Amino acid sequence: MLEGIIRESIGKSNAKKLKRDGYLIANIYAKGVENIHAAFKQGEFIRAVRSKESLAMDIKIDGKEMKVVVQEYQLHPVTGDIMHVDLRIAIPGLVTDYLVPVKTVGTPKGLKNKGVLIMSKRRLRVRGAIENMPQYFTLDVSHLDRDDNILVRDVEAPTDCKIMDRPDVAICGVIKAG
Numbered sequence: 001m002l003e004g005i006i007r008e009s010i011g012k013s014n015a016k017k018l019k020r021d022g023y024l025i026a027n028i029y030a031k032g033v034e035n036i037h038a039a040f041k042q043g044e045f046i047r048a049v050r051s052k053e054s055l056a057m058d059i060k061i062d063g064k065e066m067k068v069v070v071q072e073y074q075l076h077p078v079t080g081d082i083m084h085v086d087l088r089i090a091i092p093g094l095v096t097d098y099l100v101p102v103k104t105v106g107t108p109k110g111l112k113n114k115g116v117l118i119m120s121k122r123r124l125r126v127r128g129a130i131e132n133m134p135q136y137f138t139l140d141v142s143h144l145d146r147d148d149n150i151l152v153r154d155v156e157a158p159t160d161c162k163i164m165d166r167p168d169v170a171i172c173g174v175i176k177a178g
Contacts, residue, residue, distance in 0.1 A: 002048040002059045004040040024082055028061070028068060030089035031096065036061060042082065055100060055133045056090040066090075069098055069130070090130035097164060098133055099123040102171055106142030110174035115146040121171045124152065128161030141172060149173025 004026065007014060015025050018039045026045075028036040038061050048057055049070065056067040068087040076083050088098070101123050108117050124137060139150055153167035 004038045004061045006062050007037045007039055010037045026085045026087055028087045030091055033089055054135050056130055093129055095129050097125050097127050100126045101136040103136050104139050104141045106140050108141045108144040108174045110144055110146040113146045114177050115174040116177045117174055119172045125164040126161050127164050132158055132160045134158050144174045146174050
């Protein structure tokens, strides 16, 4: 379980001091719940996100345990380090929008024809309760030839969930290289 601390002040100088000490600044929120301004050790947070086995992960702040979903994060433009993260509390039974990651499997046959696989959308917006959410969507790209793509409408939504992205938007595709 990932443990964090509550930030005493939400000012810029406090955030800079925490970042210097190796902390990641986080906002935790949900509908009908007061926002929590927190901080996590950066290395521990990254390990927890990589090792989680569902869309939601368990955290403990100030003695309270809760399930949260990574809603949004900001990366440093030069180093690529995570600077800030927004976490949404996963309230069981509450229907809301979550961003579910997309993973690809296979090697597109279009790569042999001087093609390149491009990922246009790395996460899909899905509306539903947290208990019905998949950990991620897996797309088989091995059948894609050059100028082929997979659209949002080609992805099957889980039961009691609805994909909220426009159906004509490409998730990934193979394009002509150079």
